[in-house]
Amino acid sequence: xxxxxxxxxxxxxxxxxxxxxxxxxxxxxxxxxxxxxxxxxxxxxxxxxxxxxxxxxxxxxxxxxxxxxxxxxxxxxxxxxxxxxxxxxxxxxxxxxxxxxxxxxxxxxxxxxxxxxxxxxxxxxxxxxxxxxxxxxxxx
Numbered sequence: 001x002x003x004x005x006x007x008x009x010x011x012x013x014x015x016x017x018x019x020x021x022x023x024x025x026x027x028x029x030x031x032x033x034x035x036x037x038x039x040x041x042x043x044x045x046x047x048x049x050x051x052x053x054x055x056x057x058x059x060x061x062x063x064x065x066x067x068x069x070x071x072x073x074x075x076x077x078x079x080x081x082x083x084x085x086x087x088x089x090x091x092x093x094x095x096x097x098x099x100x101x102x103x104x105x106x107x108x109x110x111x112x113x114x115x116x117x118x119x120x121x122x123x124x125x126x127x128x129x130x131x132x133x134x135x136x137x138x139x140x
Contacts, residue, residue, distance in 0.1 A: 002084065003054045005061055006077040006124055008115035009046045009070040022069060035060060038086045038127055040094040042113040046070070049127055051084045077120025085128070094130050103129055 011018065019041055030036065035057065037050040050057055065073045101111035107126045108118055115123045 001054050002051065002081045003057050004049060004051045004077075004079055004081045004085070005057050005075070006047070006049045006120050006127075007061065007064070007073060007075050008123070009048075009064070009073040011041070011044050011046060012069050012071055014044045018069065030060075033060065036084055036087050038094065038131070040113060040127065040130065045113050045115065047076075047113060047115045047123055047127070049086060049124065051081065051086055054080075072116075074116065076115055076123050086131070094127075099130070099133075103133065 023039065026035075026037075026039070030052075033052065033056045035050055035052040037048060040047040050060055052060075061075075064070055103126070104113060105111040106129070107122050108114055
């Protein structure tokens with residue numbers, strides 16, 4: 001059974017090296033677990049969608065909740081799915097400092113990433129738009 005989980009968290013260390021380490025670890029670990037997804041990062045905030053088998057996604061989310069690199073981990077949305085939406089990425093990346101701020105403003109009160117203040121469905125719609133506008137990089 002495939003599921004999709006969407007969560008938000010805040011970075012403890014906002015340095016580019018720390019963010020790259022998280023992405024690198026995801027790209028190394030996720031293929032063996034059948035996990036795909038996308039990570040948005042901006043202003044110290046992560047928005048991540050992870051897809052895969054229910055047990056694998058649950059285990060990864062449990063690990064993220066305990067990961068000292070994340071704080072304020074909050075589940076935004078969880079659903080059973082028929083097919084993957086982010087299947088082409090072991091962990092795609094969106095650097096929000098490099099996208100048109102009107103995309104962020106379309107889904108929130110201000111042109112900044114704040115998944116804590118919108119619904120999970122709105123956050124997922126943002127991810128879908130970022131994918132449609134080719135803003136997701138890091139195909140692996």
